[in-house]
Amino acid sequence: MESMKRQGFAPAFASVTVISILIVVVIGVLIHRSRLIGPVTILLGFVPLIPLKFSGRGIKSVGADIMFGAIDTGILGVAALVGASFAGVLGAIVGGAIGDAVTDGFAGLFEGKMAETLRRHQIEETRTALSSSMGKMSGCLFGVGVVLTIAWTLLRIRTRLN
Structure with a gap:
């Protein structure tokens, strides 16, 4: 029972709030250093696991949840980068929005399959506010971090800002 209290809405809300502020501050400092954003975002993916x-x-x-977040936001990052390369900021917004709808469906397939596998191996995966929020947040950071690292560091893709 004590463990469930530590995983309830209030601790989850506090964790999401604090980690979100940390992410915004760190990325805000690095926003003009695109080569660092991907690797730093991957590192930030470990913070929600704490x-x-x-x-x-x-x-x-x-x-x-990590699988869902990684697939969802990783592919969304690709869609936003493609949109930005065609139509600047508006393209990134539209690419991100449409990409999010599509990736939610695909990520849900993998999330469900992973949940089935965990249950089959008798790994407790009952969702709580804390586990769902931190797992998805971690996965999202890992997914988009990998995409941005590949795009901006390895492929050296440049996007238009307008």
Whole structure:
């Protein structure tokens, strides 16, 4: 029962709020250093896992949420980059919005499959406010971090700003 209290809405809300502020500040400082944003975003993906450990939750138990976030936001990042390359900021917004709708569907397929696999291996994966929010946040940061690292560091893709 004590473990469930540590995973309730209030601790989850506090964790999401604090981590969101941290992410915005860190990325805000690095916004003009595109080559660093991807790797730093990947590193930031580990931060949401900290509250999970303090709540007594294993990282494996949120594997489905991490998978969802990584696929969802990773592909969304690709859609936004493609949109930006065709139509600047407006293209990035439209690409991101349409990409989000499409990737939610595909990511949900993999999230469901992962949840089935975890249950089959008797890994506790019951969702709580904390586990879902931190797992998805972590996965999103990993996914888009990889995409941005590949795009801006390895492929050296440049996007138009207007």
